[in-house]
Amino acid sequence: MRPFSYQRATDPDTAVRALGAAAAANNPLTHARAQPLAGGTTLIDLMKLDVMRPAAIVDINPLASHWSAIEPKGDGVRLGALAKMSDVAAHDEIQRSYPVIANSLKLAASAQLRNMATLGGNVMQRTRCSYFRDVSYENCNKRNPGSGCAAMDGVNRMHAVLGVSDQCIATYPGDFAQALIALDATVEITGKSGARSLPFAQLHKAPGNTPDIETTLQPGELISAFFISGRWPRSVYLKARDRQSYEFALSSAAVALDVQNGTIRDARVALGGVATVPWRAREAEALLKGQRFDDGLAQRVADAAFADAKGRRHNSFKIALGKRVVARALQQAVTMEI
Amino acid sequence: MTAAAPDPKMNMGQPVPRYDAVVKVTGRATYASDMPLSDPAYAFLVTSAIAKGRIDSLDLDEARRVRGVIDIVTHENAPRLKDSKLFSNGGYAGTTIQPLKSADIAHDGQIIAVVVAETYESARDAANRVKVSYTATTPSATFDSPGTTIAAAKGQNAQFKEDPKVGDFAKAFDEAEVKLTASYETPTQHHNPMELFSTSCAWMGDELVIYEPSQFVHGLKHGVAEQLGIDADKVRVVNPYVGGGFGSRGSMTPRTAIIAAIAKRLNRPVKLVPTRDQGFTITTHRAETRHEIKLGARPDGKLVALRHEGAEVSSRPDAYCVGGTKTTTRLYACPNVDSLVSIVRADRNTPGFMRSPPEVPYLFALESAMDELAVKLNLDPVELRRINDTTNEPIGGKPYTSRSLMACFDEAAKAFGWAQRSPQPKSMSDGDWLIGYGCAATCYPTQMGPAAARVRLQRDGRTRVEIAGHEIGTGAYTVIAQTAAERLGVPLEKVAVFIGDSDLPPAPVAGGSNSTASTCSVVTMVCDQIRQRLFKAVMPGQSLTDKAKATVGIGQTPATQAAKGDRPLDLEKAFDALGVGVVEEYGEWKPEGAPLDSFRAMHSGQVRLVGGDQMKDQIAYAFGAEFVEVRVNRFTHEIRCPRLVGAFAAGRIMNPRTARSQLMGGLIWGMSSALLEATEIDERNARYVNDNLADYLVPVNADVANVEVILLSEQDDRINPVGVKGVGELANVGTNAAICNAIYHATGQRIRKLPVRLENIEV
Ligand SMILES: Cc1cc2nc3c(=O)[nH]c(=O)nc-3n(C[C@H](O)[C@H](O)[C@H](O)COP(=O)(O)OP(=O)(O)OC[C@H]3O[C@@H](n4cnc5c(N)ncnc54)[C@H](O)[C@@H]3O)c2cc1C
Numbered sequence A: 001m002r003p004f005s006y007q008r009a010t011d012p013d014t015a016v017r018a019l020g021a022a023a024a025a026n027n028p029l030t031h032a033r034a035q036p037l038a039g040g041t042t043l044i045d046l047m048k049l050d051v052m053r054p055a056a057i058v059d060i061n062p063l064a065s066h067w068s069a070i071e072p073k074g075d076g077v078r079l080g081a082l083a084k085m086s087d088v089a090a091h092d093e094i095q096r097s098y099p100v101i102a103n104s105l106k107l108a109a110s111a112q113l114r115n116m117a118t119l120g121g122n123v124m125q126r127t128r129c130s131y132f133r134d135v136s137y138e139n140c141n142k143r144n145p146g147s148g149c150a151a152m153d154g155v156n157r158m159h160a161v162l163g164v165s166d167q168c169i170a171t172y173p174g175d176f177a178q179a180l181i182a183l184d185a186t187v188e189i190t191g192k193s194g195a196r197s198l199p200f201a202q203l204h205k206a207p208g209n210t211p212d213i214e215t216t217l218q219p220g221e222l223i224s225a226f227f228i229s230g231r232w233p234r235s236v237y238l239k240a241r242d243r244q245s246y247e248f249a250l251s252s253a254a255v256a257l258d259v260q261n262g263t264i265r266d267a268r269v270a271l272g273g274v275a276t277v278p279w280r281a282r283e284a285e286a287l288l289k290g291q292r293f294d295d296g297l298a299q300r301v302a303d304a305a306f307a308d309a310k311g312r313r314h315n316s317f318k319i320a321l322g323k324r325v326v327a328r329a330l331q332q333a334v335t336m337e338i
Numbered sequence B: 001m002t003a004a005a006p007d008p009k010m011n012m013g014q015p016v017p018r019y020d021a022v023v024k025v026t027g028r029a030t031y032a033s034d035m036p037l038s039d040p041a042y043a044f045l046v047t048s049a050i051a052k053g054r055i056d057s058l059d060l061d062e063a064r065r066v067r068g069v070i071d072i073v074t075h076e077n078a079p080r081l082k083d084s085k086l087f088s089n090g091g092y093a094g095t096t097i098q099p100l101k102s103a104d105i106a107h108d109g110q111i112i113a114v115v116v117a118e119t120y121e122s123a124r125d126a127a128n129r130v131k132v133s134y135t136a137t138t139p140s141a142t143f144d145s146p147g148t149t150i151a152a153a154k155g156q157n158a159q160f161k162e163d164p165k166v167g168d169f170a171k172a173f174d175e176a177e178v179k180l181t182a183s184y185e186t187p188t189q190h191h192n193p194m195e196l197f198s199t200s201c202a203w204m205g206d207e208l209v210i211y212e213p214s215q216f217v218h219g220l221k222h223g224v225a226e227q228l229g230i231d232a233d234k235v236r237v238v239n240p241y242v243g244g245g246f247g248s249r250g251s252m253t254p255r256t257a258i259i260a261a262i263a264k265r266l267n268r269p270v271k272l273v274p275t276r277d278q279g280f281t282i283t284t285h286r287a288e289t290r291h292e293i294k295l296g297a298r299p300d301g302k303l304v305a306l307r308h309e310g311a312e313v314s315s316r317p318d319a320y321c322v323g324g325t326k327t328t329t330r331l332y333a334c335p336n337v338d339s340l341v342s343i344v345r346a347d348r349n350t351p352g353f354m355r356s357p358p359e360v361p362y363l364f365a366l367e368s369a370m371d372e373l374a375v376k377l378n379l380d381p382v383e384l385r386r387i388n389d390t391t392n393e394p395i396g397g398k399p400y401t402s403r404s405l406m407a408c409f410d411e412a413a414k415a416f417g418w419a420q421r422s423p424q425p426k427s428m429s430d431g432d433w434l435i436g437y438g439c440a441a442t443c444y445p446t447q448m449g450p451a452a453a454r455v456r457l458q459r460d461g462r463t464r465v466e467i468a469g470h471e472i473g474t475g476a477y478t479v480i481a482q483t484a485a486e487r488l489g490v491p492l493e494k495v496a497v498f499i500g501d502s503d504l505p506p507a508p509v510a511g512g513s514n515s516t517a518s519t520c521s522v523v524t525m526v527c528d529q530i531r532q533r534l535f536k537a538v539m540p541g542q543s544l545t546d547k548a549k550a551t552v553g554i555g556q557t558p559a560t561q562a563a564k565g566d567r568p569l570d571l572e573k574a575f576d577a578l579g580v581g582v583v584e585e586y587g588e589w590k591p592e593g594a595p596l597d598s599f600r601a602m603h604s605g606q607v608r609l610v611g612g613d614q615m616k617d618q619i620a621y622a623f624g625a626e627f628v629e630v631r632v633n634r635f636t637h638e639i640r641c642p643r644l645v646g647a648f649a650a651g652r653i654m655n656p657r658t659a660r661s662q663l664m665g666g667l668i669w670g671m672s673s674a675l676l677e678a679t680e681i682d683e684r685n686a687r688y689v690n691d692n693l694a695d696y697l698v699p700v701n702a703d704v705a706n707v708e709v710i711l712l713s714e715q716d717d718r719i720n721p722v723g724v725k726g727v728g729e730l731a732n733v734g735t736n737a738a739i740c741n742a743i744y745h746a747t748g749q750r751i752r753k754l755p756v757r758l759e760n761i762e763v
């Protein structure tokens, strides 16, 4: 860890100003000189590993009084960016109307981490690629642009099969983001020039030729909330992983359905653990709409979701696994009691 | 009694709570890096990013500019240290690769610089700013990597004397009616004890004190003295508590002498707390292994031929191997046995002991093969073991001192509900989950080593026991205190135990599950010396030896109720007769069959363990049977093990509470080894990839729903005075095979490579 300055932001304005001033024109995530600090469960970790080296930390926890509410808004719900994962997961209305959100949070990390970690920090968490997290490896385009990718032909069991580029195959590791993208959430952002909002699907950027640029946030910008319109009681989050708890997904699926009289009116499918960014499987959704559910359909949907998947030496299994996870999640969503 | 404190059965001590329970749960136990030092400097390691090659240059400018940096030690300015030989060649070291000696790099993560600063934070910051340029050459990573060499272990590893064989395997296998040939693989694993590999060194004049978690304080003391070229009496190693060992702290690592020499040079205490990932490369690991098993049997299940060939990866300079064929060739009755162990040399750090070093990989192979054979023979796997059970090992025909293998199978099978198993694979399920039951035998050699102890008894019954044993979490304090209390007839609360300090009388390495047998044997003997003195005082006319034998049970007799003597000693009267307030005795004990140089070796920090298959006219092992329920998800193929049941017989159980805890931990460890643990190697550069606890997976609570430990009563008067076999390394041996056998039962798929992960399942 390197020395850094620490400042507590007492209100959103000072936070944005402090961040903007220090961050200058840098990419907000990888090389920014200033970083907001929420729960710190990603940031402090990566600072200790010398992967992130901010010169300034702006502690945004005092903004919790502004930004941590879980509140109804319009026909949907608004989740403050500083709400703790554990609070949202345990929230009655979230469990009732958005089980996919509650479960994506409940099945993430550990109880201790969920008590510390915030929703904003959660969606901004960095990849778990071991080569990215170990600075003794030179070759990492994400950490060290232009240096190559050690994972491409290295140990890549945990890596992505969707949304990959020849520059980076790092998995987006989070769970909650799959629920957000599935439910067409909007992300509310506060920055120097005021507030703006953005479809959540436009927050993360696939690696392409610039894997170091992970989001469309501008320097100094902060996520203040997420908004989900409508209610999605028929929704599930299914997560396959190496152990029963406290482990990232090898493959996960966030599925939300609107089924009326046996016909699927609307369907949302998002995939975790297999893609470089939160991943919406729109081709798969298209196959579901207007159909009656059966196992054959589930299979076709799963195939469509992974049609473009590219496996490498250790992670090809994720394609078959991912398909089974999608199919099973659909079955569960169709049959769940609501 | 509660599950945690099982009722003692015959030949078991009381399940008293741990001696150190309260200090531990209240955080007051002082581990090595908790030891207060006066004005210490802090060291931080820089380790190599290549596995083979040399350092061209080190740019230290930016690091030196970090405020508080005192010194940066590299191969260019490091204190010169003497080489230490490998422990197996009469030395103390776990590796002969000595870092900071030259610009050469022999393995990934080798220490290449030590930054010393006023604070931990500045040392770490500066270490991150050290820039190294290397000339890297392509390393050989592991099996099948170009550039490795392979040769028989015999002839290159001093401790591997013979590949066990008997009869005519080739002919018998050729003629066998039922045959099985199968290959198995186990991965690299790391111990990852909770406490990091810290070292603090402080000099007072020419005397050095080392605070370091060690499983062998006397070995470390002598090893460091040798490397520094000073008198061993000037070195003291202190660690009253060790936060887990599992073998990783059994032999000396290069870091200790380096830190000691830096402290000397700076004339200031130096404290090193390496990171978790550095722990993966500055100490040892369990090497990856490969096996081929050939079994020949009669249709009724009787084995007629058995061959076990094993290969293990070691470093370029050191021929380390575990050679578990010594166990697998002797476990079952079989007239024709052959074996071969080979060592593959790669550009890796030297591997070392890890909990049940030989038995874990080798029994995984044999016990998987036994299950495969049972399937071929259409026999219940338990019955196949019964058919081949034996009282004498087949290689030399020596009798087992005691062997309760089948009793363990029967008890565990009953508790597990083995009878409810429908033998057909894929025949049991519950919703999304396929269910499999599996079992395997487990065993571990009974070992003991020479040990010394000092015991002081006061008139008021207060007792002080001093012995340089080790509390690595096993319960050493507790069983030593129990032994003294029981032997001297004083209340447990009056016994104070001092261990983990090389200024105390030497005890063996806390390895090979010998600690309880060795330390309790010597403490028993020394307590008996005290009893003899007291008896002599009250009964001056009596023939001492006869009396003592009859009343206090000295010599090679077990500490059973009968031998404890029928006459409680009247302490007051005895002390009055002696005319003193304190009686103190020192004694040295060695097991039967210990080599002649045992005590000399003991005093120079060398290990002389005897037991297992190395005894003269007998062979001593502890046995157990393990049953597991595995669940495999039809859709995700996730594998879970919600139920583990083990029954174990290990001679006298000193304390059912601490023994159960060891065995329970072993079962969980075994499940971890079967399903989760593997250190991934990037074969292109022979480097570890998942060198942290987020990626090197071990089970979490949710993975361990139900573990049942059954302790069987067993009495063995032929092993050591206390009749104790070790339990520390007994339970994690059979689990690997039991789980793979259960996966076969659940899915019909035989998996021969560990760990088993969901991508290996093809249902
Ligand atoms: C061992 C381990 C296991 C884990 N397992 C899982 C898992 O299974 N599933 C899962 O989903 N997650 C998992 N996580 C990740 C964990 O959920 C995240 O670390 C956590 O959610 C991050 O939230 P935080 O508040 O601590 O963020 P911080 O660490 O404070 O911040 C993370 C990043 O986001 C930025 N940031 C924080 N808040 C904002 C904001 N409001 N606006 C803009 N930028 C912001 C920070 O500057 C930083 O770059 C695991 C983490 C660990 C350490």
Ligand code: SF4
Residues within 6 Å of the ligand: A127, A129, A130, A131, A132, A139, A140, A141, A142, A143, A148, A149, A150, A151, A152, A167, A168, A169, A170, A211
């Ligand atoms: S996958 Fe991406 S993060 Fe990982 S090493 Fe390659 S470039 Fe870096």
